[in-house]
Amino acid sequence: MPAAMPTLFPRHIAVPLLALLACAFAGNHIAARIAFDDNTGLLLAILCRSGVAMLVLTGIVLWQRQPLGLPAGTRRWQLLLGLLIATQSLCLYSAVARIPVALALLVGNTFPIVLALLTWALGGGAPTRRNASLMGLILLGLVFALDVPARLGAAGGAGAQWSQGVTLAFCAACAFACALWITDHKLAALRGPVRSMLTLMIVFCSMAVAGLSGLVPGGMTTPASSTGWTALGILVLLYGSAFSVLFVSVPRLNMPQNAPVMNVEPIATLLFGWVLLDQVLSGMQLLGGAIVVTGIVLLTYRKAA
Template identity: 55%
Template sequence: MSTPSAEFTAPAPFPRPLALALMCGLATLFAANHVSARVAFDAGAGLLLAIVLRSGVATLALAALVVFQRKSLRMPAGTGRWQLTVGLLVAVQSLCLYSAVARIPVVVALLLMNTLPIQLALLSWALGGSRPTARAALVMGVILVGLVVVLDVPAWLNDPEAMGPGWPAGVAFGLAAATAFAGALWITEHRLAALGSTLRSLLTMLTVLVAMIIAGGLGLVPGGMALPQSLPGWAGLVLLALCYAVAFSTLFICVPRLDMARNAPAMNMEPVAALILGYLVLGQTLSPVQLAGGAIVLAGILFLGLSKRA
């Protein structure tokens, strides 16, 4: 007698200590990607070149995953223009975040990027979603206070030139990166739910790659495709591409076993890792007051994440 085929069951999650350790390791790889990018930029590498290499390696990894999993390449009707929009928004986010990393300390750029939950909540509310609760609004306010401290706004007001000419632009680029990514996440959730995550990620990376190549060919970003002028710069380019591709691919493959609902806040290890790596590799330091502000920001982000999951 033939037996019915077994139903598909989700893979068993990793033990929580292993899942947390893995996610902290991935967050460190993402931070290493940004620190490596700063090394490359300091050696004269162009912003567009860095993104082309990073997205190119990630695209190859995702394409291999699509082939291995035998995923269909067919897109549901009506999703094409939304997927293109997401890809362009992620391209803008990548360019803005690397532009911030090139101008201000890496950890500050990542803390600005971590305003993403606030911006996404406000965007969702503006587009018809639920209004943030009073507790969430209070936590958002605390996070903003922490950002004022970590950005040392009083020092800016007293002596703007002491912070360097790149700081205002770096802060603007960091906030713009979070805004672009918030838009991409909103579209993904509300307009692309029918599109498989593997294909969506591949198309997004492919769009970023093509957009950066076109921008470089048209010369839209001066020096965007410039080559690094030293061996450390080349090493930075190679490492940023490898760190991002390995972290992104590993996270994508392991997501079903990481119990993200419980463990996602561990990814906030990234700014902490960036602080340590930025000190060890780049000699970037923050004052004790700025460190306290960063701790406030991270605590607020963790609280928001844990509260949402609860």
């Protein structure tokens, strides 16, 4: 007899919960920037973050007695998924360390565009005229949010840190889009809890190998002061808590209808960055950010059946 479907949360509960989780993810990135400014290594931050989340997910999988066997032909795709998420984490944190956190997340959150184009390129349906228009709107908003005209018109050009940060954030978006495509098209037969646990295990192991081999100079550097240690602890706590609550609650959150609420994350990051990091954006950049968030919400919105 099939298991009963879990009861959905009422929308007045699901929406605030998703908004709270988005704020927790935003706080995780703000804490990461504070930790990086205190000399914390990128690999160490990802290692701690993924390690705690992996332990929580392992506990959930064991508690639910999920079968751990992988369907035939999925092992290499599961490995690739884990490596893509590791790449996305490293690129996004590297961007956060170089440019204002809100801008890094705005660029990183363009993954729905990349996913739509990737799906089309690999034989899926072409974007509708509505979606294509929204993609153009998002890109236009990014031009304003990143203050591209002023950057390119400056005497010194865009600046190495700015260019590197934007490029790394976009690489994070591409890696995450590829990971989502693999999840939907190659690993759909694998149970979600097991897939997520294995993904985090691969992320953790790849960061450990990269750290031990010295592939990323300073990647395993410990914080220079108590401020960095505190920020690292908050980073791990916020990410681990938000990831775990989201994972456990997602069957009851009616994600097809409510998922766009998660796009409040860049807005929360902007507010946290202003209050905690003194990262202030111009009026034109704020307008561009609003356009990007609005476009992404509309692009990812699905009417309830």
